[in-house]
Amino acid sequence: MKLYYNPASPFVRKVLVVAAECGIADQIEKEEIALTPVNSHAPLNSENPLGKIPSLLLANNESLYDSRVICEYIDALADGGLFPPNGSARWTALRRQATADGFCDAAVLVRYEGFVRPSEKQWPDWAEAQLKKCRRAIDVLEKDSASFGDTVDIGTLSVAVALGYFDFRNDEEAWRNNAPNLAKWYEGFALRPSLVKTQPV
Numbered sequence: 001m002k003l004y005y006n007p008a009s010p011f012v013r014k015v016l017v018v019a020a021e022c023g024i025a026d027q028i029e030k031e032e033i034a035l036t037p038v039n040s041h042a043p044l045n046s047e048n049p050l051g052k053i054p055s056l057l058l059a060n061n062e063s064l065y066d067s068r069v070i071c072e073y074i075d076a077l078a079d080g081g082l083f084p085p086n087g088s089a090r091w092t093a094l095r096r097q098a099t100a101d102g103f104c105d106a107a108v109l110v111r112y113e114g115f116v117r118p119s120e121k122q123w124p125d126w127a128e129a130q131l132k133k134c135r136r137a138i139d140v141l142e143k144d145s146a147s148f149g150d151t152v153d154i155g156t157l158s159v160a161v162a163l164g165y166f167d168f169r170n171d172e173e174a175w176r177n178n179a180p181n182l183a184k185w186y187e188g189f190a191l192r193p194s195l196v197k198t199q200p201v
């Protein structure tokens with residue numbers, strides 16, 4: 001399997017974390033590409049019309065995207081048990097994943113606004129609105145973290161990846177001051193080898 005990847009992308013990291021948790025990280029060959037919303041990559045475009053990473057090329061030449069589909073594929077392949085099959089555990093895990101992924105979407109847009117968009121075209125109110133989404137997600141996760149316990153599934157792994165990306169690109173936010181319970185949970189959870197090995201660079 002070949003994964004188009006960039007080590008800074010939180011969505012790529014989520015895939016690598018899931019692969020590590022499922023014990024199949026060594027089956028994934030990685031091809032690093034540098035992407036922005038305005039520079040495309042022809043080989044990737046031919047496999048994923050959206051031209052986005054992560055995108056996984058399978059041995060039978062089929063492609064899978066986006067990160068949610070790839071994570072579910074890896075989990076099914078390895079019988080990883082990271083997607084609760086039914087009941088409230090499933091919907092809780094998927095909601096946490098959706099919150100974390102939306103948080104990453106907003107944080108990545110802030111990054112693009114500040115570092116990719118030409119300064120004369122930047123719109124500070126728009127970037128601030130994206131940051132507010134991140135902060136609201138943290139507020140919700142702070143409340144939710146009371147019930148994280150020692151759960152390791154697609155929900156909690158996605159939350160850890162989102163917080164890792166926020167620390168990586170928005171460390172001035174000091175989110176821990178407003179989310180002490182979430183911060184305490186993250187301090188321990190971030191020590192999982194799957195997260196340590198995949199820290200963004």
Ligand code: BEZ
Nearest residue numbers: 006008009010108111169
């Ligand atoms: C980043 O540099 O923050 C980044 C790179 C690739 C995808 C998303 C974010």
